[in-house]
Every structure is written in C-alpha cells, then in structure tokens.
Amino acid sequence: MMIKLRGSASIRKEAMQIPKELVKKWCLANEQTMMLKFGTSTIPIKTQASRILMSNEIIISNIALQKLKVPAECAFQLKKVKNTLIIGPYIGLLVDRKKGNIPLQDLIHYSQQYGPIGGAILAFSPENVDTNNKTITGFMFKPLARSWKHGQFRYPSSIFNKSSAKKPLIDHFNQVLGKNVFNDYRCDKWMMYKLLSQKAALREFLPKTALFEQTRDVMQMLKHCPVLYLKPINGSGGQHILKLAAASNKFIVTYKEARKGYVNKHFAKPQQLVHFLNKQAPRKKYLLQERIKLISSKGRLIDFRMIVVKDEIGKWRDMGLLSKYGQKNHIVSNITAGGFAEEGNRTLRKVLQLGNKEIRSIRNKMQSCALEIARQLEASGFHLGNLGIDFAIDTNKKLWIIEVNHNDPNHTIALDAGEHKMFARTIKANLLYAKKLAGFARSSRLATKRR
Numbered sequence: 001m002m003i004k005l006r007g008s009a010s011i012r013k014e015a016m017q018i019p020k021e022l023v024k025k026w027c028l029a030n031e032q033t034m035m036l037k038f039g040t041s042t043i044p045i046k047t048q049a050s051r052i053l054m055s056n057e058i059i060i061s062n063i064a065l066q067k068l069k070v071p072a073e074c075a076f077q078l079k080k081v082k083n084t085l086i087i088g089p090y091i092g093l094l095v096d097r098k099k100g101n102i103p104l105q106d107l108i109h110y111s112q113q114y115g116p117i118g119g120a121i122l123a124f125s126p127e128n129v130d131t132n133n134k135t136i137t138g139f140m141f142k143p144l145a146r147s148w149k150h151g152q153f154r155y156p157s158s159i160f161n162k163s164s165a166k167k168p169l170i171d172h173f174n175q176v177l178g179k180n181v182f183n184d185y186r187c188d189k190w191m192m193y194k195l196l197s198q199k200a201a202l203r204e205f206l207p208k209t210a211l212f213e214q215t216r217d218v219m220q221m222l223k224h225c226p227v228l229y230l231k232p233i234n235g236s237g238g239q240h241i242l243k244l245a246a247a248s249n250k251f252i253v254t255y256k257e258a259r260k261g262y263v264n265k266h267f268a269k270p271q272q273l274v275h276f277l278n279k280q281a282p283r284k285k286y287l288l289q290e291r292i293k294l295i296s297s298k299g300r301l302i303d304f305r306m307i308v309v310k311d312e313i314g315k316w317r318d319m320g321l322l323s324k325y326g327q328k329n330h331i332v333s334n335i336t337a338g339g340f341a342e343e344g345n346r347t348l349r350k351v352l353q354l355g356n357k358e359i360r361s362i363r364n365k366m367q368s369c370a371l372e373i374a375r376q377l378e379a380s381g382f383h384l385g386n387l388g389i390d391f392a393i394d395t396n397k398k399l400w401i402i403e404v405n406h407n408d409p410n411h412t413i414a415l416d417a418g419e420h421k422m423f424a425r426t427i428k429a430n431l432l433y434a435k436k437l438a439g440f441a442r443s444s445r446l447a448t449k450r451r
Helices: 020-025 062-068 104-111 167-177 189-197 215-224 270-280 344-351 356-379 420-437
Strands: 004-008 015-019 032-038 041-050 057-061 077-081 084-088 090-095 120-124 135-142 147-154 158-162 209-212 227-232 242-247 250-257 261-267 286-290 300-310 316-325 340-343 386-393 399-405
Touching: 004 062, 015 020, 020 041, 032 062, 041 062, 041 084, 057 062, 090 104, 090 420, 104 120, 104 420, 158 167, 158 420, 189 209, 189 286, 189 356, 189 399, 209 215, 215 227, 215 242, 215 270, 215 286, 242 270, 250 270, 261 270, 300 344, 300 356, 300 420, 316 344, 316 356, 316 420, 340 344, 344 356, 356 386, 356 399
Parallel strands: 004 057, 015 041, 032 084, 090 120, 090 158
Antiparallel strands: 015 057, 032 041, 077 084, 120 135, 135 147, 209 286, 227 242, 227 286, 242 250, 250 261, 300 316, 300 386, 316 340, 386 399
8 A cells, every 4th residue: 555655844853643543553552662764774763643644644754754865755655564664665776877967768667667666766876876875866756746856865775777887886785785786797798608508408509609819719619610700798789790701711701890881801811810800809808609590581680589577576577579680681680780679479470480389389498598597697696687688590490599688688679669568567577576675565466468
C-alpha cells in the first residue's frame, strides 16, 4: 500500500503520527521510540497513534523529513523491521554524464514506470558523490510534476548502475549499501571470454578467440581459421572491427575508412600486416576471433539480441528476442552502423524458414545458454540483473555466443524493432528488481510474455 507522507511544523521535531490501524498491526505503543530509516540514513523517532488519519496517511515532523532529506511529494511505502520503520523504496540510477550533464531525457522511460514502483528515484553521476559525507548531488524525480528536482540527497537503499563508474566507487557503495548495487562490474571482451570459457556448457558456443599481442598470435590463429575478425577488447557498436583473411600467400585486411567506406588492403609479409594492424589502433588491445559465417538476408548480416533481466523476486527472465540486420555488404551486423532491428522469431521464420517447433527449439537453446551465462558471471562474484546477450546462427544453423552486453545494454533496440511492450516490460523489471533490493519486494511476480 502506498502512503501519503506529509510534513508538519506543529508536532515535535522527533515525532511521527501513525494511523491507529498501523499502530495495532505493528503492535506499537504510544510515544514508543523507534528508528526511522530512509535510504541508508536513520534517526530516532517517537510514534504517536492517531484516530483521525486515514490508513494510508503518515505525518512526520518537518525537521525529521529535512534530516533524512525525504521528498514528501513522492508516494511511499512504510514497513516495520524489528525496531525500525523504513520509508521507501529509495532507488538510485547511476548514469554517465553526456556533454557535462546528466542525461535526464534518456531516463524518461524509467520515470514513466513510476506508478508500480513508487518511492524516490534519484539520478546521479559518479562525479557528484561525496563519499566522505555520504551525500549525492543529483536529480530527484517529482511524480506529480513529471520532472526532476536538483539538490543534495542522502544515499539510496539500492543502485542500478548504468555508468562507467570506477571500481573504488562501486566498492564503496557496496560496502555502505550492503551489496545492493547491481551491474556492479565491467569486463572487457577478453576477460569475458576467459570467464565464460571456464564453463564446459558454454565452451561449445564460443568462437575460437585469442588476445593479439604479437605477430605469432596472428599467424597461429590463421593456421586454424583462414578468416579472422579483430575486435577492440573495449569496443562497442561495431566500431574499429577489421576482417583478416589469408589466401594465396597474401593477407587481406578489410576495414572501414571515414570517407571511402570499406576498403581492402593487401600484404605479402606477416610483418607488414602486423605493422599495419598496430598502426590502426595504437595503444589499444585487440582480440583475434574466428569468423562465423552468419546467416544473412539481401547482403545484410544478421545476429540476435536476447534481453534477460531479473524481476521483482530476483529471478532471471527472458524478456524477448530481437534480430539485428547489418548495413548492406558490411562486415558487422550492428544497427548503429546502418542496419535495422526486427522481432527475433519473425526473422527465424522468414530468413531460415523455420516452423514453430524449430523456432521454439532455438529459442530454448538461446535462453538456456543466456541463463548459464548469467549464473557463471554470478559465480564469479558479480552482482548483475540486466543483460543483453548477442547470439549468432551460422549457415549450418549452429548457435554461437557473440557478446555479453553487461554494463549498460541498450534495450532501445526493442523500440527500433517496434516492440514497445517488450521494452516497457524490461524497464519495469529493472526498476522492480532495484525496488526489491531496496527492501520493498512485490508479493506477486512480474508477468513476462513469451513469444
């Protein structure tokens, strides 16, 4: 039940008035000293029973509200845990700045889901955290005005990390909040490959991969894989990916130039090739990965994105499958490089001409693999609840793991595909999991629609 929280200057500074129904439910005595908690902040409070308040009304002294920095315009829940009354949920969205500002416009999808979440939602960036005083300068969502209010606030109870925050800050929050930060880690592609390859159930789905450190790494991989891709270990969006092929005693590199588009460059000697590769990305590390012959349609390579998130009871849910068509005649399938998105089952039916039984079989295999990935990452000590896993199907219909998008997977790909309900379910699940971590789990499970 949501409560209306009102401040008052007419009651004692250390008091709160509670309707008689809640006083009876929680077995409270009049003038009983309790602790009042909001986020990670706690103050002592005296409870006063009220016969005139409605069952969903609470009055707290203005001074107490100011100490805890509770935004009274929000709709809250109140729960009793031993000798503490907790106001919540209080959720933090940790995001990176864009052009010096917190991208509030990008968070509109989260504010639109406020109804079933309630409580306080704070948006902030890593730069605006005062770890010494445990305060945050950020923006609190105002549900009545549908806007964000700038100010200084106390720490929330849980944090959904969508940022590139450094490990010391995340460790600090985990220590203070009790490990209630999810998606609290960053792995580069090489680290992710090593983590996943430890699991026998996942190894068969991983392309052959090696770290490019010296000339012999390239030559060794080319012995087993005549066509390779070179991918920056920290890259995203299909940027700076090169295709390398060995044929007829020469090496051919396909890469993208800013003005010319994709071009081919030929080399006769390995040393010339490696010199060129090093020149393309100085001080960057690359992976060498075998080329998977992706299925395609009209010259567009296709791969798939499965969205898996935790729900309000902390259980992993398959939110849906999407396909990504790359730009025509490009070496990558990223839609940011000029492609487009589509609902995944539709693509399987149309491109591979599969029936419902075969589609279910592939979907079940993808789902099983995605959940195994999540379990493996959690077994490695990471706290996660929001993933976008890229799969490929080759021309022999074999399934491959392409990438695990774990830091801040862009679920707007669902909007690109016209899957607005899938997107809304995903955002809602993200917030409900944050609400659970904040101590206010829903009693009923989030309904997710399987296609």
